[in-house]
Amino acid sequence: MIKMKKPIFFLLIIVISIIMFSACAREEDNTITIAEQYGLAYAPVQIMKDKKILEENLVGMKIRWKRLANTAAIREAVLAGEVDIGFMAIPPFLIGKDKGMDWKIISGLSMSPLGLMTYKEDLKSLADIGKNDRIALPQPGSVQHILLAMAAKREFGDTGRFDDQLVTMAHPDGMNALLSRKEITAHFTSPPYLFKESEEEGIQQIISGEEALGGEFSFIVGVCTEDFYYKYPETYKVFLQSLGQVIEYINQNTDEAATILGESYALSVTETKKYINWPGMRYTMEIRGLDEFISFMQEANYINFENIELADILWEVGLYEKQ
Amino acid sequence: MKNNKIIQRIFWIFLLALLWQILFWSGRFSTLVFPSLLEIGRTLIQALISGELRQQLMFSLSIILQGILLSLFLALFLSLIAQFSRIGASLLDTLLAISHPLPGIALMPLVLIWIGIGKEAILFIIIHSVLWPLVLNLRTGFSSIPAIYTLVGKNYGLKNLSLFFQIMVPASLPYLLAGLKIGWARAWRALISAEMLFGAINSIGGLGWYIFQKRVFFDLPGVFAGIILIIIIGVLVEDFIFSKIEKHTVIKWGIKL
Amino acid sequence: MKKYLSIENVCMSYEGNKGGKKVLEDISFSVFKGEFLALLGPSGCGKTSLLKIIASFLKTERGAVYKEGKRLTGPGPDRIMVFQEFTQLFPWKTVLDNVIFAIRTGGNNKDSSEKKEIAQYYLEKVELSDVLDYYPAQLSGGMKQRAALARALAADPEILLMDEPFGSLDSQTRRKLQDLLINIWQEDQKTILFVTHDLEEALILADRIILMDKNPGRVKRIMENNLKRPRHRRNVEFVQHYETISSL
Numbered sequence: 001m002i003k004m005k006k007p008i009f010f011l012l013i014i015v016i017s018i019i020m021f022s023a024c025a026r027e028e029d030n031t032i033t034i035a036e037q038y039g040l041a042y043a044p045v046q047i048m049k050d051k052k053i054l055e056e057n058l059v060g061m062k063i064r065w066k067r068l069a070n071t072a073a074i075r076e077a078v079l080a081g082e083v084d085i086g087f088m089a090i091p092p093f094l095i096g097k098d099k100g101m102d103w104k105i106i107s108g109l110s111m112s113p114l115g116l117m118t119y120k121e122d123l124k125s126l127a128d129i130g131k132n133d134r135i136a137l138p139q140p141g142s143v144q145h146i147l148l149a150m151a152a153k154r155e156f157g158d159t160g161r162f163d164d165q166l167v168t169m170a171h172p173d174g175m176n177a178l179l180s181r182k183e184i185t186a187h188f189t190s191p192p193y194l195f196k197e198s199e200e201e202g203i204q205q206i207i208s209g210e211e212a213l214g215g216e217f218s219f220i221v222g223v224c225t226e227d228f229y230y231k232y233p234e235t236y237k238v239f240l241q242s243l244g245q246v247i248e249y250i251n252q253n254t255d256e257a258a259t260i261l262g263e264s265y266a267l268s269v270t271e272t273k274k275y276i277n278w279p280g281m282r283y284t285m286e287i288r289g290l291d292e293f294i295s296f297m298q299e300a301n302y303i304n305f306e307n308i309e310l311a312d313i314l315w316e317v318g319l320y321e322k323q
Numbered sequence: 324m325k326n327n328k329i330i331q332r333i334f335w336i337f338l339l340a341l342l343w344q345i346l347f348w349s350g351r352f353s354t355l356v357f358p359s360l361l362e363i364g365r366t367l368i369q370a371l372i373s374g375e376l377r378q379q380l381m382f383s384l385s386i387i388l389q390g391i392l393l394s395l396f397l398a399l400f401l402s403l404i405a406q407f408s409r410i411g412a413s414l415l416d417t418l419l420a421i422s423h424p425l426p427g428i429a430l431m432p433l434v435l436i437w438i439g440i441g442k443e444a445i446l447f448i449i450i451h452s453v454l455w456p457l458v459l460n461l462r463t464g465f466s467s468i469p470a471i472y473t474l475v476g477k478n479y480g481l482k483n484l485s486l487f488f489q490i491m492v493p494a495s496l497p498y499l500l501a502g503l504k505i506g507w508a509r510a511w512r513a514l515i516s517a518e519m520l521f522g523a524i525n526s527i528g529g530l531g532w533y534i535f536q537k538r539v540f541f542d543l544p545g546v547f548a549g550i551i552l553i554i555i556i557g558v559l560v561e562d563f564i565f566s567k568i569e570k571h572t573v574i575k576w577g578i579k580l
Numbered sequence: 581m582k583k584y585l586s587i588e589n590v591c592m593s594y595e596g597n598k599g600g601k602k603v604l605e606d607i608s609f610s611v612f613k614g615e616f617l618a619l620l621g622p623s624g625c626g627k628t629s630l631l632k633i634i635a636s637f638l639k640t641e642r643g644a645v646y647k648e649g650k651r652l653t654g655p656g657p658d659r660i661m662v663f664q665e666f667t668q669l670f671p672w673k674t675v676l677d678n679v680i681f682a683i684r685t686g687g688n689n690k691d692s693s694e695k696k697e698i699a700q701y702y703l704e705k706v707e708l709s710d711v712l713d714y715y716p717a718q719l720s721g722g723m724k725q726r727a728a729l730a731r732a733l734a735a736d737p738e739i740l741l742m743d744e745p746f747g748s749l750d751s752q753t754r755r756k757l758q759d760l761l762i763n764i765w766q767e768d769q770k771t772i773l774f775v776t777h778d779l780e781e782a783l784i785l786a787d788r789i790i791l792m793d794k795n796p797g798r799v800k801r802i803m804e805n806n807l808k809r810p811r812h813r814r815n816v817e818f819v820q821h822y823e824t825i826s827s828l
Contacts, residue, residue, distance in 0.1 A: 008338070011338060011342060015342050015346065018346065072538055072541075075541060079353065079355055079356060080356065092539075095540055095541045096541050098541075099540075099542065099543070100353075101355065101541075139535075139539045140536055140539050140540065141540050141541075167440060168535075173435070182439065183439045469667055471663060471665055471667055471668055472670065474637055474655075474661075474663075475661075475663075475668055475670075477637075477655045478635065478637075478655050478656075478657065478659075478660055478661055479657050479660070479681065479682055479735060480656055480657045490670075493670070493672045494670075494672070496672065572672070575715060575717070576671040576672050576715055576717055577671055577715070577716070577717025577718075578671050578717075
């Protein structure tokens with residue numbers, strides 16, 4: 001056993017170092033990290049970044065922009081303390097909250113059309129979807145999945161009706177598959193893919209996001225951790241302000257905005273303009289649909305909140321308008 | 324000697340588990356990042372009992388088994404041809420040089436286009452992971468066989484095909500097993516990754532899919548439970564199953580590499 | 581005795597660095613059916629190569645080997661070789677299975693229990709009945725060579741080609757095996773070609789001795805060995821013969 005003392009000793013040193021080191025690794029003062037994703041729904045964030053609005057308004061603060069692949073990655077990055085502010089749909093936020101993440105919604109970002117698209121002529125409603133029809137969506141737990149489940153619940157009383165037919169595909173892959181009529185028959189997607197698909201011949205929409213939820217809802221919201229909120233209250237305020245600034249800017253100067261965005265999105269300015277102005281596409285700080293999401297996901301056991309209040313979910317309760 | 328190895332293993336695992344638990348107790352990290360062993364254990368056992376994890380596990384194991392068997396046949400067939408045809412040999416060696424360095428996952432985008440999604444795509448990736456180490460080792464094995472075996476074989480009247488199956492294949496068993504070990508390791512890893520990407524045609528998509536589901540639903544103890552199971556299977560196969568096979572073949576025969 | 585095996589003008593070279601080394605030059609002799617013939621010579625005289633040519637493992641440059649008038653072109657179970665290496669047994673088969681392997685060649689369909697019996701018979705002959713289910717890795721050197729002998733016999737070859745099979749064994753084991761070989765030969769009357777560099781061994785075993793020399797490998801002398809069997813190493817006549825030949 002004497003021989004064992006040495007390795008045990010070393011292991012203890014390692015443990016202690018890990019504990020101590022991790023303490024300093026994260027304390028990079030005066031830097032906030034914002035996670036961004038690709039898509040029209042995140043346009044205000046893109047503009048905020050391109051026009052360096054935050055950098056202007058925040059003196060003495062370093063802003064780091066991180067592009068992450070998907071919402072799950074953002075969630076994990078926030079958990080690891082790598083990201084302070086992220087943008088995502090409401091369901092993934094709720095799932096994280098339910099599993100113990102200390103974060104809340106800062107503000108709405110955009111409302112957007114979402115839809116289930118298909119190339120099959122005879123699929124006119126959810127009831128027409130057969131057992132062999134495969135539906136592509138970004139991943140289980142995504143807003144697309146939840147919306148589909150909500151619709152299934154409403155029409156058939158069965159939340160999981162389509163679960164066995166779901167195929168995980170990133171938006172671009174899903175679009176390719178749908179347009180080449182391969183592997184899948186339907187694709188639940190969001191802009192710009194939604195727009196591109198609907199402009200194609202022979203592609204039609206089975207159901208829209210609004211129809212699935214039963215009303216308007218926020219597609220993307222901004223969230224941040226309690227850690228961040230309490231540590232950098234001033235920064236938080238400035239961020240909120242800047243966000244409002246940018247959203248106003250987009251709504252008032254769509255042409256200019258389209259030019260800036262077109263560059264970042266590798267779309268032509270005309271296309272970008274068309275998409276920004278698409279009916280249903282709205283950039284606003286208002287938050288909608290929260291109740292519907294919460295009550296559905298609670299019922300369907302995706303989340304299990306006990307006595308949750310609005311103040312537990314929102315920093316700015318005033319931004320939420322109950323329908 | 325063998326028992327010593329097992330005891331050592333258990334000791335280190337125990338120590339590492341203790342380390343983990345200490346980190347958990349230190350409160351330094353959020354319990355989401357470092358769930359307690361209890362939490363992980365509970366999730367693992369629950370998932371196993373409920374059958375959910377068991378189903379996924381069986382799916383993964385059955386697919387990898389199919390893949391390995393298919394690869395074995397294919398490898399034997401290809402090396403048979405290469406043994407008796409010089410053109411075949413040069414073609415095979417070139418294919419080998421191109422394909423062997425490619426990790427199965429790198430092929431994923433192409434596989435998606437050629438084969439689509441689903442079980443066939445996963446099988447393809449597994450076969451790709453296992454086939455090339457097998458072929459490589461078989462070829463090495465054949466050229467390393469002591470010449471005396473083939474001489475004896477010919478002496479007693481064996482020709483070509485019978486020489487191949489009765490002498491060359493058993494004589495290269497040490498190399499074949501070494502190739503299988505490597506192939507298994509590569510396939511197991513590729514399988515889990517492939518399942519993460521391809522899963523959910525049904526909700527049974529294997530262990531990789533299970534972990535992916537847990538991830539998107541933010542069930543970190545579930546993720547850990549899945550990872551632990553992957554490790555357990557890996558260790559079981561590599562340390563126990565292969566050892567057992569070796570013990571009853573190449574070790575008994577005195578020709579272990 | 582009729583001419584059974586005829587080696588005629590056999591020549592062979594290896595491609596060496598200095599443009600080819602002549603291994604065998606113009607080897608010619610005959611072998612009679614049922615005789616025990618020794619190929620005796622120093623190492624490097626090509627005797628192993630010669631044996632392999634007779635087995636058709638190697639090709640000749642010039643000249644050929646004929647059996648009963650027909651030219652030999654490829655290896656076959658009519659001429660089974662027993663090698664010096666212990667590794668000649670298949671390690672993945674048991675002793676019994678190694679011998680059974682030899683029986684399956686030969687074209688007649690014997691069922692497995694028959695084959696097993698035959699194999700056991702030969703293994704008994706070489707006194708290995710106790711280790712039928714052992715693997716070669718578990719046997720001593722002497723046992724391995726005995727098993728190899730049993731396997732060779734089980735194929736029922738017309739000619740046994742033996743390439744210093746006892747060379748790697750200690751002298752005691754070697755003697756035992758030499759005696760065993762003589763007994764078996766006397767029972768079955770097979771034609772045996774035995775390569776050795778040990779004069780004593782040649783004198784004990786062979787009816788005729790082909791004395792070979794090296795650089796290049798060639799036949800120096802062919803001698804009759806008329807010593808009466810059973811032969812004893814301390815026997816006066818034996819020792820005389822030994823002295824005579826060693827001076828050559």
